[in-house]
Structures are given as C-alpha cells and as structure tokens.
Amino acid sequence: MITSKDNPKLQEARKLAARRAARERSGRFVAEGEDLLAAADAAGWIPRVRLCAAGSGLEGEEVEPDLLAGASGLGSGTRALAIYDDRWLDAAPSDGLCIALHGVADPGNVGTVLRSALAFGASAVALGPSTADPFSPKAVRASMGAVFAVPLVRYDDVITLPGVRIALAARAGDELNGPIEGAATVVVGAEREGLPDDVVAACDSVAHLPIASESLNAAMAATVALYELTRGTVTARTATRMAAP
Numbered sequence: 004m005i006t007s008k009d010n011p012k013l014q015e016a017r018k019l020a021a022r023r024a025a026r027e028r029s030g031r032f033v034a035e036g037e038d039l040l041a042a043a044d045a046a047g048w049i050p051r052v053r054l055c056a057a058g059s060g061l062e063g064e065e066v067e068p069d070l071l072a073g074a075s076g077l078g079s080g081t082r083a084l085a086i087y088d089d090r091w092l093d094a095a096p097s098d099g100l101c102i103a104l105h106g107v108a109d110p111g112n113v114g115t116v117l118r119s120a121l122a123f124g125a126s127a128v129a130l131g132p133s134t135a136d137p138f139s140p141k142a143v144r145a146s147m148g149a150v151f152a153v154p155l156v157r158y159d160d161v162i163t164l165p166g167v168r169i170a171l172a173a174r175a176g177d178e179l180n181g182p183i184e185g186a187a188t189v190v191v192g193a194e195r196e197g198l199p200d201d202v203v204a205a206c207d208s209v210a211h212l213p214i215a216s217e218s219l220n221a222a223m224a225a226t227v228a229l230y231e232l233t234r235g236t237v238t239a240r241t242a243t244r245m246a247a248p
C-alpha cells in the first residue's frame with residue numbers, strides 16, 4: 004500500500020498530468036477514473052502503473068485515498084488512475100476518412116474530435132502544428148476513452164496527409180457534400196484564426212458547412228463534417244466500450 008505522497012509512482016502521475024513536456028519526454032500519460040481505465044482495458048492497453056484507492060476493491064496497487072486524490076486532476080478526486088505509454092502511427096492509413104487538426108489549441112476540442120472520430124469510424128486523427136496534446140488529461144477526459152481506440156498521427160505538412168484533402172473553412176469554398184468515397188482528409192483550423200492560407204492552398208478543395216452564423220466551434224465543425232461525409236454509411240454496431248457520459 005502506498006502511504007507517502009513522495010512515492011515515485013504518485014510523483015510521476017502528478018508530473019505527467021501537469022506538464023506536456025514531461026509527457027512528450029517520457030512518451031507516457033495519465034488517465035483517471037474507472038470508466039476511462041475500463042475503456043483502455045477494452046481496447047487492450049496495458050498500463051505501466053495502475054493505482055486504486057485503498058479499500059475500493061478496484062484493480063491496481065492500493066494508495067491511501069487522500070494521496071490518490073492529491074494526484075488527481077479532478078476536483079472530486081479519483082478512485083483509479085493509470086499511466087500508459089502513448090501510441091502514434093508513423094503515418095495515417097492510406098484509406099478511409101482522416102481528420103486533421105491544424106492549430107486546434109483547446110484540449111477539450113481535441114478530445115471531442117477523437118470521440119466523434121470513433122463514432123463515425125474515421126481512420127485516424129492527425130495532429131498538426133500548434134495543436135493541443137491528445138494525451139493531456141483534459142483531452143483524454145473529453146475523448147471519453149476514444150483516445151484508446153482512434154489511431155493518432157502527427158504531421159507538419161498537410162501535403163503528407165492521405166487522399167483528397169478538404170480544407171474546412173467557415174465561409175469559403177463549396178458546400179460540403181457527402182458521403183465521400185475513397186481516401187480523404189478533412190482539415191480543421193484553429194479556434195480563432197481558422198486555417199492559414201498556405202494550408203488551404205495545399206489542399207485539393209475548400210468546403211463549408213452552411214450555417215446561419217459566423218462559424219461553428221472547431222470540434223462541432225469536425226463532427227458535422229464527419230456526419231456529412233459518412234452519411235448513410237455508418238451503422239450502429241456494438242459500441243467500443245466508452246466512458247460514461
């Protein structure tokens with residue numbers, strides 16, 4: 004039983020939760036809460052470290068509940084926490100529908116896009132320059148466990164992304180029309196600035212979702228685009244185990 008806040012596993016969990024640099028240096032991240040850990044189990048992820056509150060009856064090495072709460076990023080504390088190795092593909096799959104996030108800086112948006120990507124069967128989510136870390140605690144939570152199921156890839160240049168590249172822009176190009184056949188990548192821009200001109204120019208087409216206001220939130224735009232481009236092709240299937248809403 005862990006009884007000291009200076010225990011190295013607790014220290015590592017606190018560090019990984021707090022600092023992107025620590026996550027990137029170690030290639031590890033933290034997930035907390037029984038539902039997220041269950042989603043990881045269901046997707047076959049083996050934790051490096053698994054901790055649970057003493058007396059909870061949960062799987063893992065027991066920790067005094069107050070100490071575990073101290074390592075938690077949740078205001079309410081947690082009964083379970085685990086550390087995993089992150090996973091990145093070397094390149095996005097050459098087929099299917101990939102969602103690329105270019106400068107999407109809010110980790111909540113990144114996690115929400117992961118959740119939608121899983122729901123609509125996207126082949127991968129590609130994380131571009133200045134995009135939030137999908138393994139940050141906030142993104143992991145917002146993904147509701149999808150971070151364990153959706154392939155992730157990093158990119159610097161949209162030209163490396165697979166298939167027909169569609170730049171999503173709030174008020175430019177043609178109306179987005181689906182469903183789409185063959186490989187494609189939909190590129191979503193930053194919350195404030197949208198997509199840089201050179202990124203739009205490197206895409207094969209520009210498309211918008213017709214709306215009655217200025218723009219949608221980046222994650223909402225990605226979700227509507229996923230719906231439109233996969234319309235009629237996604238069937239309800241046995242859901243990958245996800246965290247509770």
Ligand SMILES: C[S@@+](CC[C@H](N)C(=O)[O-])C[C@H]1O[C@@H](n2cnc3c(N)ncnc32)[C@H](O)[C@@H]1O
Nearest residue numbers: 171172173191192197198211212218219221224
């Ligand atoms: C909040 S918006 C950025 C707004 C920015 N001021 C602009 O005009 O591009 C963030 C991203 O969501 C996507 N987006 C938002 N609304 C959209 C719409 N109606 N059609 C297509 N994409 C949209 C775009 O990719 C955009 O870069």
